[in-house]
Amino acid sequence: MTEVRLEELLAPGVVADDVPELAPLLKARPLLSAFSTLFHGSEAEVLMRLLVLREIGRETDSPRWGPEQLRQRFAFLDPVKLETVLRRLRGNGLLEIGDDSLYALSDLGRNAVAAIGMLVSFSTEDDLELGFLTAQLAGLQAVGSVTPEALGHLLGKLNDLAWHFEDAIASGSEFRIADARRRLSANTRWIERGTEVMAGLLADPEVPFDLARVAQRIGLAQSRLARVDAAFQRALNKIEAQRVTLGGSGISSSDVAGWLRRLDGPALAELATGALSMAPELTLLAGGHELLDRAELALSDEARRIEADTALPPAEDAPSNRAPEQEDLRLLQHFSQRLARLAEPGSTPAPLASLVAGSGFPAASYRLSLLALLADGGDEGGATPADGPIGEFMRLPLDVLFEAGTVKVGEDEIAAMSTGLVGAKGSLPAAEVVPILDATDSFSDPA
Incomplete structure (x- = not known):
């Protein structure tokens, strides 16, 4: 077989020196020639050359081999074939023989063995x-x-x-x-x-x-x-959400797919025998109720007319006889009556705890918010509602004093609240303390 020259592989008019990508390869020709020596020929010849070269390089204490030592070491190889391999490796610079007729790896051969050994060691890895x-x-x-x-x-x-x-x-x-x-x-x-x-x-x-x-x-x-x-x-989580379990067997669709993947071709063909047809067979998937519904629509003129009628229903007037909803102000009215007694001449100011507590935390919180509103003097500008229960409450001649401390209540769903007084107008000093009401762990609606 005629050896192909590099010039014959290049395009017409192109020389090797014009291709910069070839420069490092041409410079490494001795190394490439060594690998060409190792991997040229059949697989059996390649395996034999690599075997001999690796075993010679494996000896570290005495890296030189005599001919008789090599024949004993490779007694499992044909002597003629072994001599051919040694001659080829020596002729291409992978082995060298000294004046004492002992074989040893050349520097080029040792580098080749080291590179191949690293590749072989990684061949057992997954990647x-x-x-x-x-x-x-x-x-x-x-x-x-x-x-x-x-x-x-x-x-x-x-x-x-x-x-x-x-x-x-x-x-x-x-x-x-x-x-x-x-x-x-x-x-x-x-x-x-x-x-x-x-x-x-x-x-x-x-x-x-x-x-x-x-x-x-x-x-x-x-x-x-x-x-x-x-x-x-x-x-995988998305696939898990779409997985189907076959009845109560505990076997999922993934288990079936994994089992089918382990079968070989003949086993799959046998399994599919009688289960597949050349042309799809149409199967009517409908129950008795569905068939009756479709039959009623097909046979009844009234049912067809109702389904075909897409007209809107006639217009109707909105009901106008409903009374507007009114806010339940009974708790406000009852609280206003209690506070009105404090505005009478000669009355004694009452503590906040005695006025606010009662009927649970929601009702007490509502009363405290009303007192805070009364202490602020109504909306901005001093304006108050003209009539109604809220207006009457805001016009009560009372002062509310919130103090910095708190008092423990411990009942009626209230743990503690701000200390303070409620009394007639002008009988209490001014204060600017934010009211506090602490609830216990349990709550209930007011009775």
């Missing part, structure tokens, strides 16, 4: 890409050689995860959401480790602008992933 990229970035940060390209790989992986999780939520599938949530949980430690790496990178005041820009975008992507778990929970 090996994020773990590998984060570990690689942490190593680069430790030696101070972080590149925008390495940050870009991590950013691309985080955005890909976010897209995958959002797509699972948009699907509305309980199973896809559960799988995505497990994948997020498996990657949580790598997201947290990446956050630490980004924090350390941005804490450096000398970090280049291109690195800081990508690092900030990575931080935003990590924050976006941190909020996904709450979105998963909301989606």
